[in-house]
Amino acid sequence: MTSFKYVMNDDPVCPHCNNEISVGHEDLYHLYDEDENHEIDCPYCKESLAVESHCKWTFSTYKSIEEINY
Numbered sequence: 001m002t003s004f005k006y007v008m009n010d011d012p013v014c015p016h017c018n019n020e021i022s023v024g025h026e027d028l029y030h031l032y033d034e035d036e037n038h039e040i041d042c043p044y045c046k047e048s049l050a051v052e053s054h055c056k057w058t059f060s061t062y063k064s065i066e067e068i069n070y
């Protein structure tokens with residue numbers, strides 16, 4: 001069973017060496033594609049791991065739709 005430690009993190013955590021893999025620092029922006037799963041090599045231990053991406057939505061609000069265009 002997968003530990004919660006590897007689930008829903010801001011950055012993927014390597015299941016081999018437990019290092020946090022920085023998406024920005026390691027230039028892994030393709031991981032932000034939620035439509036498919038990804039296989040990457042850990043930059044720390046060089047083992048391959050599978051990454052499932054989850055999209056997190058954020059919202060900005062305005063009093064009216066016109067304000068968004070300013």
Ligand SMILES: [Zn+2]
Nearest residue numbers: 014017042045
């Ligand atoms: Zn690793």
